Amino acid sequence: MIPPSGMSDCVYKGIVMGKKILVVSDNHGSWENLQVALDYTKGQIDALVHCGDSEFTPEMLRGMADCPVYLAEGNCDYYFSGDREDIFELDGHVCFVTHGNQYGVNWGEDELLDKALEMGADIVFYGHTHVPAYHVYEDEGVTIFNPGSIAQPRQMPPVPSFLVVELKEDGEVEPHFYKL
Numbered sequence: 001m002i003p004p005s006g007m008s009d010c011v012y013k014g015i016v017m018g019k020k021i022l023v024v025s026d027n028h029g030s031w032e033n034l035q036v037a038l039d040y041t042k043g044q045i046d047a048l049v050h051c052g053d054s055e056f057t058p059e060m061l062r063g064m065a066d067c068p069v070y071l072a073e074g075n076c077d078y079y080f081s082g083d084r085e086d087i088f089e090l091d092g093h094v095c096f097v098t099h100g101n102q103y104g105v106n107w108g109e110d111e112l113l114d115k116a117l118e119m120g121a122d123i124v125f126y127g128h129t130h131v132p133a134y135h136v137y138e139d140e141g142v143t144i145f146n147p148g149s150i151a152q153p154r155q156m157p158p159v160p161s162f163l164v165v166e167l168k169e170d171g172e173v174e175p176h177f178y179k180l
Contacts, residue, residue: 018166018167018168018169018174019047020041020165020167021046021047021048021049021090022037022041022065022162022164023145023147024037024049024163025050025074025099025130025150026127026148026150026151026152027053027149027150027151027152028076029054032151033150033180035064037162037178037180041164042066043066045065045067045164046067046090047067047088048068049069049070050070050097051097051125051126051127051128051147052073052074052075052077053076053128054074054077055079056079057080057081058080058082068088070088070095071097072085072098072099073099074099074101074127074128075099084099087119087121092167092171093167094119094121094122095123096115096121096123096124096125097124098112098126099128100112103115105126105128106129112126113144116142117140121142123143123144123145123165124142124144124145126146127149130148130154131148132161132177133146133148134146134175143173145163148160148177150180159179159180161177161178161179164178
């Protein structure tokens with residue numbers, strides 16, 4: 001299999017150390033690109049995060065991965081039967097997962113940042129905008145990620161994307177965005 005573009009050699013060869021989280025969002029019922037990301041990272045990730053609008057049931061998503069799965073309900077997840085948001089701890093980080101629409105992410109991340117601080121999260125994953133994003137709020141101690149859409153991208157040029165976040169042993173958080 002040809003690796004997704006943007007994949008560095010060290011990630012491709014599996015040399016990168018630390019915990020790794022595969023982050024996807026907004027596949028809107030499309031299976032193909034989601035499966036590419038899962039196949040490519042199989043056996044290399046410690047968690048899967050889906051930021052909503054999968055249009056699959058939580059049970060289906062959990063059955064696709066061989067690691068813990070954390071989910072958020074998107075505004076198009078009509079068959080979702082879980083919590084709207086998720087929060088989990090991994091490698092000393094508190095991670096908050098949301099779709100983001102309820103925090104006005106189309107207009108910025110201020111409400112999302114406030115919610116992260118309220119919840120004590122230092123890492124936030126969200127979707128909804130279909131545009132990749134990565135912002136470090138140093139004063140607040142919060143890093144916010146949007147993997148973009150794995151199936152219906154809206155950035156220019158419109159390229160499907162996903163994210164692997166590496167939680168390094170020294171506490172640093174390092175994103176690797178990939179294009180399909």
